[in-house]
Amino acid sequence: MEGISDIKIVGIDEKRPPVIRKEPYIDIFFKLSHQAPLDWCKDFNALLSKHPTTPRIKEKEGLYIEAWVRSPDEITALLKQLKNTVAECSRRYIERVELSMRNSNDANALLARQGSGEQGRLNRIIAELDFDDVKMQ
Structure with a gap:
């Protein structure tokens, strides 16, 4: 069984690949290695609540990070930030x-x-x- 410390971003959701559209942004769905617990997802969403593009995880699903970027050039930096947030979220969860x-x-x-x-x-x-x-008696 995989644990909290094993949660990692492993790729892009194959069913929802990034597509260039008319809108000035690109939706991107990062896939996690396995389902994250509800509290972990809440922590993740709270950590990124002030991020300009507000990446988030549907708490009941716990398997995809939904985000967007304005251009393809921003994807690498976003992924790096999300990886760091996933690691920090796991560290906090384990500590708790x-x-x-x-x-x-x-x-x-x-x-x-x-x-x-x-x-x-x-x-x-x-x-x-x-x-x-x-x-x-």
Whole structure:
């Protein structure tokens, strides 16, 4: 299975190749190596929200970066910037996941420490309470 750090731009969407048209811009759809998670896509879109051509990923699809350029000469520079943004987005996503895991581990360690002292004694008493019906003799 491919991970977040493996997300890369691998080419152009074959079904939507760039075409010179009457409009003063060229739509270009870059294909990712595999589907990116929703949060990753949101981060990507936020990072590029102020970019003049606002490249973006449809968050539910997570497989194509939709962008545009004014001339073919701009494509190479745009690709370089998008590659850097993909790498930065992956780095941030991994960092957030690791932080979440550390926080979870810290919470588990706190619960384990509560196994001693008064809190631990209280926890054991509560765990041992018997809520079965009383048997009549």
